[in-house]
Amino acid sequence: MPDDFQDWNRRIVSKFRSNAGFVRWSTEKDLAEGRPIPPPLPSFAPTRSVPIILVNHIGAVTGRRRTNPLMYQAVRDAFAVFATFGGSPRPPAWYHNIVRNPEVVVEVGSDVTRAIARVVQGEEREDIWGEQARLVPAFADFEKTAGRRIPVVVLDPIPSAAAMRVRGPS
Numbered sequence: 001m002p003d004d005f006q007d008w009n010r011r012i013v014s015k016f017r018s019n020a021g022f023v024r025w026s027t028e029k030d031l032a033e034g035r036p037i038p039p040p041l042p043s044f045a046p047t048r049s050v051p052i053i054l055v056n057h058i059g060a061v062t063g064r065r066r067t068n069p070l071m072y073q074a075v076r077d078a079f080a081v082f083a084t085f086g087g088s089p090r091p092p093a094w095y096h097n098i099v100r101n102p103e104v105v106v107e108v109g110s111d112v113t114r115a116i117a118r119v120v121q122g123e124e125r126e127d128i129w130g131e132q133a134r135l136v137p138a139f140a141d142f143e144k145t146a147g148r149r150i151p152v153v154v155l156d157p158i159p160s161a162a163a164m165r166v167r168g169p170s
Contacts, residue, residue: 012069016054021109023052023069053079054107055155057117059093060100068094073132079106079115079155080128087145095151106155115155125152 083095
């Protein structure tokens with residue numbers, strides 16, 4: 001991964017954690033410097049945060065802990081993320097990591113929860129993908145540009161032991 005992308009990633013993670021999850025995805029400076037980041041998204045006002053979560057996962061090859069800021073869509077009590085890699089012909093490294101090691105930690109705002117990642121297929125995938133393309137039309141372009149079907153991953157929260165004692169297993 002290029003250093004400037006790693007720097008951008010670190011900046012987003014730092015801002016996310018210091019602002020309880022509120023982050024502007026792209027700054028004017030980023031855009032002026034031609035950083036490899038998403039362009040401003042027409043679906044979101046400049047004063048709003050893009051819906052971002054942090055997904056903490058284990059590297060499939062290295063075994064190292066990784067953190068990626070990802071745009072997400074709330075799906076019931078879970079979170080859907082999209083392996084677009086900005087329209088690249090190949091999926092991002094985080095996708096391979098969570099397929100290999102599906103137990104992740106998700107940070108949403110100031111909340112932290114464990115989750116299990118699963119790649120969705122069929123009607124579930126189409127419903128989630130269709131909604132994301134409606135919310136952020138650039139996502140439909142990512143799939144066309146990539147020339148591949150973009151994987152949709154749902155991160156299902158793992159109930160905490162305390163919640164299990166109160167509610168009982170689902």
